[in-house]
Each structure stands twice: as structure tokens, then as C-alpha cells.
Amino acid sequence: MDGADDRTDGRARAVVARDDVEFDVRDARLLRAVDRTGSVAGASSALGRSRARDLARIETLEAAFGALVERRRGGSGGGGSRLTPAAVDLLERFERLSVAVAATARVPETVLRGPVASVDGELAVVSTPVGEVCGLHQGVDAGDEVQVRVGADAVTVLLSGADPAAGDSSARNRLRGTTVDVDRGGTVATVGVDVDGTVFRALLTDDSTVRLGLQKGREAAISWKATATRVAGDRP
Amino acid sequence: MDGADDRTDGRARAVVARDDVEFDVRDARLLRAVDRTGSVAGASSALGRSRARDLARIETLEAAFGALVERRRGGSGGGGSRLTPAAVDLLERFERLSVAVAATARVPETVLRGPVASVDGELAVVSTPVGEVCGLHQGVDAGDEVQVRVGADAVTVLLSGADPAAGDSSARNRLRGTTVDVDRGGTVATVGVDVDGTVFRALLTDDSTVRLGLQKGREAAISWKATATRVAGDRP
DNA sequence: ATGCGTTGTATCATCGATGATGCAACGCCG
DNA sequence: CGGCGTTGCATCATCGATGATACAACGCAT
Structure with a gap:
């Protein structure tokens, strides 16, 4: 896919x-x-x-x-x-x-699709299946159908009990979901977190997966920075 | 420099x-x-x-x-x-x-230098001026003099009051420092946070800088993921 | 003084990537 | 049936990048 x-x-x-x-x-x-x-x-x-x-x-x-x-x-x-x-x-x-x-x-990515809702300078907010997402763009306009890319190395996983409001961090994009797979690769793991049907890929150290107790089926929260998400045109 | x-x-x-x-x-x-x-x-x-x-x-x-x-x-x-x-x-x-x-x-970067302390699979821990830092590498060995790169889009800024222990997040690298400059660029700002003499560059939305109340001279905490930091050889 | 290996510089050769051209085959349309 | 613009295919031309070669200048060591 x-x-x-x-x-x-x-x-x-x-x-x-x-x-x-x-x-x-x-x-x-x-x-x-x-x-x-x-x-x-x-x-x-x-x-x-x-x-x-x-x-x-x-x-x-x-x-x-x-x-x-x-x-x-x-x-x-x-x-x-x-x-x-x-x-x-x-x-x-x-x-x-x-x-x-x-x-x-080389890193895995998760991509969201949708129309851009608004543009403000280098930032664009896009309506995606998981809600409005904000990211850096380069020459897209409101209404354009675009893809939003979030690198797996940019999403951090939080204990599901962690405060999702997150007024105290500069990473504003926060979502809750359930982890659907944890692929331990020796030292670095990629985990999938399903949010409303779209699964986000996150790159974590094995350490972190055990420290957070990540397992298939468990709830998890993810977050990522607006300045680490890129919006790319669909077909210019 | x-x-x-x-x-x-x-x-x-x-x-x-x-x-x-x-x-x-x-x-x-x-x-x-x-x-x-x-x-x-x-x-x-x-x-x-x-x-x-x-x-x-x-x-x-x-x-x-x-x-x-x-x-x-x-x-x-x-x-x-x-x-x-x-x-x-x-x-x-x-x-x-x-x-x-x-x-x-295109993104600004902050680079730390030092010898690699240990290597475990794709992960290397490096002794830097701000302490031991963990990152992804590709073929470096213990003892090598290396540079550690952290992209400004990968570091998130936290309220200085936020818990620096952070057992509940997959972003383990956490440091305290004082913000030395905030360069608002319209919608996206790059802020510098000084930690023991090395200044980290972080890319934030303008929104976040005001929400966190970032100002020159104020204390701030930063954090970033091990899987978002790259260690590069010094001169292979 | 002579030798040596390097830099400085000019010129030719070669190879690959790319554009140009020409012509046959195709199949719908009037 | 003939026209049209496209695909299919082969061949030649051109240009830029790169290697090869040659020779002078240099300055230390012997």
C-alpha cells in the first residue's frame, strides 16, 4: 500500500x-x-x-x-x-x-491525505482522516489535495496515561490509538499505532518499547512536531 | 561556526x-x-x-x-x-x-563531538560536552571520534517546569538550558537553547514560542529522540 | 650539479548521455 | 479509403565529463 x-x-x-x-x-x-x-x-x-x-x-x-x-x-x-x-x-x-x-x-513514513484547509506562511494545515494536521509546505495553496508525511523518526510515543493536552510541549500534534505491531529489530524497533484506521509508524529504541511497556493491542499515545511534518503536493 | x-x-x-x-x-x-x-x-x-x-x-x-x-x-x-x-x-x-x-x-542543525563510548547494533552512544548521547549510526566503532547531528526539526522544547525525568515518553534525551535567542520568521521560529556552552537549535512554530513563553534569557528544557539523532564519522 | 616527485598547464582521446531525424505500423474519423 | 497524430524502432549527431599524455617549473636531498 x-x-x-x-x-x-x-x-x-x-x-x-x-x-x-x-x-x-x-x-x-x-x-x-x-x-x-x-x-x-x-x-x-x-x-x-x-x-x-x-x-x-x-x-x-x-x-x-x-x-x-x-x-x-x-x-x-x-x-x-x-x-x-x-x-x-x-x-x-x-x-x-x-x-x-x-x-x-531510509526511515519508514506515515502519510495522510486531504485538502489543505489554510495556509499561513510556511505552515499549512491539512484536513486528514485523523483531524487537522499542521506541517511545513513549499508552495501549496488552500484547497489543494496534498499528502502529509510524518517520518517514523519524528513521532514519539507516550504512555497512554500521559496528558494529551500538552500545553507544556512544543509538540502539539497528539493522538491516541492502539498499538498494532511492535517489530523489534535488535536495538531499534518500529511500532505501528492505529488511530482511527490509519496506522502511524514510529521508530523507537528497543529500550523505549520495554520501558513504555508497548505491546500489540495496548493503548498508546503519539505526538509529533508540526515542524517535522512535511506537506507535499499530490501531482504538480 | x-x-x-x-x-x-x-x-x-x-x-x-x-x-x-x-x-x-x-x-x-x-x-x-x-x-x-x-x-x-x-x-x-x-x-x-x-x-x-x-x-x-x-x-x-x-x-x-x-x-x-x-x-x-x-x-x-x-x-x-x-x-x-x-x-x-x-x-x-x-x-x-x-x-x-x-x-x-535545509533545516538548521546542532552538532556535538566526541568519542563513541559504546556501540550496540544500530545505536551508538557518544560522550559529548553535554553528556552521553545516543543516536543511530552506520559503521562507527567504539573509540572513534565522531560528530552527532540533531536536526532543529527534531528537538522539542518544554516548559522548564516540565518533568525532566520523562519515563513516560520515548524521547529520552532531555536537557535543561537557557534560551539565548528566538528568531521569529513570520510563522516558524528557530530558537537557540544554551546547554553548558553548546547551543541547540530548535525549529518551532511561532505559536509554540508564545504558548511556551519563550524569551531570551528564560530557562527552557529540550528533548529529542535517539532515533532522530545521527552519528557521522569525522573523517573516514 | 643532478635527481626526484610533485605541482602547474595545455592538449588530445574516449565514452556516455542526450537530442535529432527518418520511417513503418497502427487505428479511429471523416 | 485516405488523412492524421501517435507509438515503435533504428540510426546518426552533438555535447559534456572524464581520463591520458606531455612538458615545464619547483625546491629539497644527495
Whole structure:
């Protein structure tokens, strides 16, 4: 149902951009190889690439991002190259971004459908089968038929006895339901909570599932942040 | 600091894959154009592409994803093409994925650094300046120096009076701090909460900031889920 | 002084992706 | 029956990305 086919999986490629030049995986590999081998020539041959091309690439990157590789011609060993602190920062940022988007592409999701009731700036409220839900959007209009996506890593599960009013938290979306399955995966579990017929998927640590006493059939409450829910057009 | 340069921004390209063939933006545009114009020929000329090429692309996509475009040769209007339900599902899934990864690429982040204390399956606990933090990882080992990333859309802010023990929620990471800035952006605000010198960024609706009475200087508590925090290598 | 391995730079070759073109087959419609 | 616009299919052309190669400049070590 609804794109949850097995065999098909979502992926994402990260890129950090500045001034129309994009730093991507390939560039990250190059910088890492330079760091490892101590020279651009060494990096290129280690990666099986053209040294001239890599040098040129480094220059276009530096035109946008500033100095990345300190190159030294002549001297002991014939010369060599080192990453600048800026390059290390860039690599680390790319790594974080990569890991983050790869994770959101891999995580289960629950999707609600309905018309958008109103739009206020970057926020849209959508009428869904479980009530009005608020989320971030990008260019939808009131009346549009849309899908609302909530990542399983964004929904937290509460003891069903917990206060559902929740005036004291910034996570306003709160619903009650009954857990329909708990799939323990060793250390991380995904649990399904049925709310009025639509089941929400939540990603929890195994720890949390036992601490909360989650079991099939038990009542549970879920909550998630408006700023963690995305509304996507249905077919633009 | 730490990659938070302005001028440079993170991006992500979504892809849904099956059997080594990847459905990307370009394919999405093609299918949408077919849906809009009613024919592959119309879609190709609308997009300024080669019709033969587009037809071939559709066939390789169908080899992996199943029937996507019902093509009819001859008949009224000379023939035409329609999307199958599977194609609509695929488009919708792609749209959700696109929106989701684009958002996580755009959202502010807070990063903690330190050595990983232990690893248990997909979970790693890292010793950071604010204490031990637990997050999802992918191939790091105990002792590695890593960065821990928490997206601003994943941290929820609580009234400072709220119970920090929190045995009743699946969000275990809880900290107290003082809010150092509230940047209202019209409908969505990002607030900074200082905890022992590291400031956490949280994305909240403006509503929530007033409901919680957030102001610079006030105490605040934050919490986030282990399954929403990613640990990334420092330099693999 | 000579050798060495690197950087700096220019040029050519290759390969894959993509668009352009041409023509046959199809089937409804007037 | 002929016209029409589409699909089906093959082939050529073009362009950009990338690797390969060549040679000069450099500066430390021997």
C-alpha cells in the first residue's frame, strides 16, 4: 500500500553548494584521498582518476569555497598537499548532511491525505482522516489535495496515561490509538499505532518499547512536531 | 561556526530505486508531462527532449517498476498515453521523498563531538560536552571520534517546569538550558537553547514560542529522540 | 650539479548521455 | 479509403565529463 513496496527503496544524494558550484560525494572522496596520501597526484592515482582533472576540480571548488588544499611544489619528496581547516569543515559538514538525508530517505513514513484547509506562511494545515494536521509546505495553496508525511523518526510515543493536552510541549500534534505491531529489530524497533484506521509508524529504541511497556493491542499515545511534518503536493 | 556559513547551503536529490534503476527528478518530470499532455510525444516536445529517448527511458523504468504508462497507438487523435495507478503511486512517493530530504538538508542543525563510548547494533552512544548521547549510526566503532547531528526539526522544547525525568515518553534525551535567542520568521521560529556552552537549535512554530513563553534569557528544557539523532564519522 | 616527485598547464582521446531525424505500423474519423 | 497524430524502432549527431599524455617549473636531498 502506498509506496510501501518492498524491493523499492528511497535514496538521497547530498550536496553542499555555494555560488552554483556543488560539492558532492566525488569531491569528498577526492579531498579524503588527498588527506590520506598527502598529495593530489597520490589521491588521483589511488582513485584511478586524471590528476589534471582533479587539480582543475580543486581549483573550481576553491573559487567558490575558498582555500581547500595547500599545495607545495618542489621540496622534500617533490612537494605535496594538505587540507586546510576549511576543507576539513566542509568534509565534516558534507558527512553530516549525507548521513542525515540518507537516514530520512531510509526511515519508514506515515502519510495522510486531504485538502489543505489554510495556509499561513510556511505552515499549512491539512484536513486528514485523523483531524487537522499542521506541517511545513513549499508552495501549496488552500484547497489543494496534498499528502502529509510524518517520518517514523519524528513521532514519539507516550504512555497512554500521559496528558494529551500538552500545553507544556512544543509538540502539539497528539493522538491516541492502539498499538498494532511492535517489530523489534535488535536495538531499534518500529511500532505501528492505529488511530482511527490509519496506522502511524514510529521508530523507537528497543529500550523505549520495554520501558513504555508497548505491546500489540495496548493503548498508546503519539505526538509529533508540526515542524517535522512535511506537506507535499499530490501531482504538480 | 561549524559549517553554519551563510552563502553555503545543503541540498539533496531524491531517488527511488529498484533493481539498479533509479527514478529521479527527470523521470518525475517526464511522467508528469505525460499525465498533463496525454501523450509521450507531447511530453517530450513540452520538455524539449528527444521522444525516442523518452520512450526508451520509460521502457527501462517499466522493466524495473512494472507498467507505468499505458500507450495506445492509432485511434482517435492518433493514439495517446496514460499513467497507470502504479505510476501515480511512484510519483507521489517520489514527491514525498523529495520534499522530505530537501527539508532535512535545509533545516538548521546542532552538532556535538566526541568519542563513541559504546556501540550496540544500530545505536551508538557518544560522550559529548553535554553528556552521553545516543543516536543511530552506520559503521562507527567504539573509540572513534565522531560528530552527532540533531536536526532543529527534531528537538522539542518544554516548559522548564516540565518533568525532566520523562519515563513516560520515548524521547529520552532531555536537557535543561537557557534560551539565548528566538528568531521569529513570520510563522516558524528557530530558537537557540544554551546547554553548558553548546547551543541547540530548535525549529518551532511561532505559536509554540508564545504558548511556551519563550524569551531570551528564560530557562527552557529540550528533548529529542535517539532515533532522530545521527552519528557521522569525522573523517573516514 | 643532478635527481626526484610533485605541482602547474595545455592538449588530445574516449565514452556516455542526450537530442535529432527518418520511417513503418497502427487505428479511429471523416 | 485516405488523412492524421501517435507509438515503435533504428540510426546518426552533438555535447559534456572524464581520463591520458606531455612538458615545464619547483625546491629539497644527495
